[in-house]
Amino acid sequence: MTVAVYPGSFDPVTLGHMDIIGRTARMMDRVVVGVLQNSSKTPLFSVGERVEMLKKVTSHLDNVEIRSFDGLLVDFVHSCHANVIVRGLRAITDFEYELQMAHTNRVMAPDIDTVFLTTNLNYSYVSSTIVKEIASYNGNLEAFLHPEIAGMVREKSRSRG
């Protein structure tokens, strides 16, 4: 049984993330989406909210589970009894950081491999950071986010003033 972990901040989950989750779910027996709890970034959504958002948009995928994690990714991967980390690559600018993470994780846990999926071209420019910026200026989010997630981002952005 091949179990993969797809880790990230998911603040918020975008159509690009959803594309990677769906494609990973077709390739692997089980997928655990790992939502990072404590990051140096200040998130717009709490970890609980991010987990709930991911559950909403993946409810149709039977072999996908959403969990939060804290600490080292490789420890979380072991706790899931997984041996694959999946990351999406949008453009060459992602590559250096992703390569550094993959090497570091492999040195710490040689039993875990990182697999990269190229993002669907339609979403290759989408990032949670850009989406939050558009939301702060009241822009249209539907091209980047699931409609329900777009509504939640708009609401949160409004409440933050």
Ligand code: PNS
């Ligand atoms: O969506 P992001 O913010 O690009 O995801 C980054 C993530 C969560 C994959 C990365 O920050 C991470 O793995 N954090 C956990 C801490 C860790 O294991 N650090 C060492 C890996 S180099």
